[in-house]
Amino acid sequence: MTTGLWDRETFAEKLRAIGVRAYHDKHPFHVMMNEGQLSPEALRGWVANRFYYQRNIPIKDAAILSNCPVRDVRRIWVHRILDHDGVGHPAGRSSCDAGDHGLAGARHSTEGGIEAWLRLGEACGLSPHELLEDRHLLPGVRFAVDAYVNFARAQPWPIAIASSLTELFAPDLMTTRLAAFEKFYPWIDPGGLDYFRRRVRQARRDSDEALAISLEYCNTLELQREAVRALGFKCDVLWAMLDAIHQAYGGSKAAAP
Amino acid sequence: MTTGLWDRETFAEKLRAIGVRAYHDKHPFHVMMNEGQLSPEALRGWVANRFYYQRNIPIKDAAILSNCPVRDVRRIWVHRILDHDGVGHPAGRSSCDAGDHGLAGARHSTEGGIEAWLRLGEACGLSPHELLEDRHLLPGVRFAVDAYVNFARAQPWPIAIASSLTELFAPDLMTTRLAAFEKFYPWIDPGGLDYFRRRVRQARRDSDEALAISLEYCNTLELQREAVRALGFKCDVLWAMLDAIHQAYGGSKAAAP
Numbered sequence A, B: 001m002t003t004g005l006w007d008r009e010t011f012a013e014k015l016r017a018i019g020v021r022a023y024h025d026k027h028p029f030h031v032m033m034n035e036g037q038l039s040p041e042a043l044r045g046w047v048a049n050r051f052y053y054q055r056n057i058p059i060k061d062a063a064i065l066s067n068c069p070v071r072d073v074r075r076i077w078v079h080r081i082l083d084h085d086g087v088g089h090p091a092g093r094s095s096c097d098a099g100d101h102g103l104a105g106a107r108h109s110t111e112g113g114i115e116a117w118l119r120l121g122e123a124c125g126l127s128p129h130e131l132l133e134d135r136h137l138l139p140g141v142r143f144a145v146d147a148y149v150n151f152a153r154a155q156p157w158p159i160a161i162a163s164s165l166t167e168l169f170a171p172d173l174m175t176t177r178l179a180a181f182e183k184f185y186p187w188i189d190p191g192g193l194d195y196f197r198r199r200v201r202q203a204r205r206d207s208d209e210a211l212a213i214s215l216e217y218c219n220t221l222e223l224q225r226e227a228v229r230a231l232g233f234k235c236d237v238l239w240a241m242l243d244a245i246h247q248a249y250g251g252s253k254a255a256a257p
Helices: A008-022 A026-035 A041-066 A071-085 A111-122 A128-132 A139-154 A158-166 A172-184 A190-217 A223-251 B009-023 B027-035 B041-069 B073-083 B113-124 B129-133 B139-154 B157-168 B170-184 B190-217 B221-248
Strands: none
Touching: A008 A158, A008 A190, A008 A223, A026 A172, A026 A223, A026 B170, A041 A111, A041 A128, A041 A139, A041 A223, A041 B027, A041 B041, A071 A111, A071 A139, A071 A158, A071 B041, A071 B073, A111 A128, A111 B073, A111 B221, A128 B113, A139 A158, A139 A223, A158 A172, A158 A190, A158 A223, A158 B113, A172 B027, A172 B157, A190 B027, A223 B113, B009 B157, B009 B221, B027 B157, B027 B170, B041 B073, B041 B113, B041 B129, B041 B139, B041 B157, B041 B221, B073 B157, B113 B129, B113 B139, B129 B157, B139 B157, B139 B221, B157 B170, B157 B221, B170 B190
16 A cells, blocks of 8 residues: 555645745745845846756756657647747848748747846846856856756656646746736836746646646656655755855845844 | 868868768668669568657757757757657647647647658558557667767767758758659558658758758867767768668668669
């Protein structure tokens, strides 16, 4: 009996319980951000460092694709790369006719989430150049994000997919964050908040897909347990990023929130 | 002077020279195929074994994406995965609303090259099941294809991209092959030849893109030399596949063509 599979509801409940316990919405720096307590410098520090996470997401998802022999799963997973990178030849750099692409998604150039985040940076006073050169990147943030990418490369693909399930908790966080930014940080150009707006919808779809795949392909008790641990690991990644950012930009507010 | 870069024309010429020397259109088994000398059994053996190559292409291209930090390159390269895998939820297996996808390419389900190859198999009398289970896969073919995927995982991404440049020589081969199949193997349902038809166009676009990327990013003499070697390696992969297939299915025709 102890070696039997958890049923789907039990497994899903154990995954959700990780979020209740460890998702980064409860990190002191995140609480301060949503309560409007961050200085412009601290907010810019968060935006600049979080960009390193954003820019590595397609690399991480391509690693999962590359480890996954199940075409049906790849056909679903690939849209994450399109969503973050965008598709098509960048304007003015085309070396051949982009209109010749065989698939609808590649027929034109579409903005991805990484470009949307660069616009968030600009709305906060950070140039795309500063972000693309990782000029403000903290070592602790780099190590945490690199650990996540390496996890996706090295782990069995259903476990790497389970680690993405922090998206289960993201829509609520994004909705709260969007309201907080509009209320407390009016110095940020509202057009820069598009990334959060689109992610509310995307994260819901993405987590539905990732949860369905995890429930189907984590089909031994050991894989189910690994999946729950993987989600805990991913929460640690997000938490460690905020630890490093808090340490660098939080100052005395961190000690006495 | 010997340590300076080759100019673009010299570099491109050295790449093309590899194809003239080593591309698999000159392999005895391939010559026999295009001269109409293959038995149905040998042709089926080729289709079944070549399928292992086809099904690994998206895995290989995802490995390249995952190694490539240049978003502009990823935005171009990703369409290869879409072209081979197709995109979207397979019919009847959708666990969420595929219509909610944010990008045009993911809004609907699109057939990829792997499905087209399965239809080629059916047109030859091979069930999708036989191909998907690798029932006819020869060890030599498996080793060659796996070597190619591992090369893409392990090598710097511009070198892995250069290894794909056998596509420079593919459109001519596909055009010749299509005519040969229609002329010499009328027992194959012509609808099954769609894969070759679409690849004439796709391979031209793909090789234009891959050549432009190679010329831009193989920007040291050492990288240029590695790129030429990588293309030679890729020709060896295709050649070794035909060696194994020839050995298994070619019989006495191989010894005395």
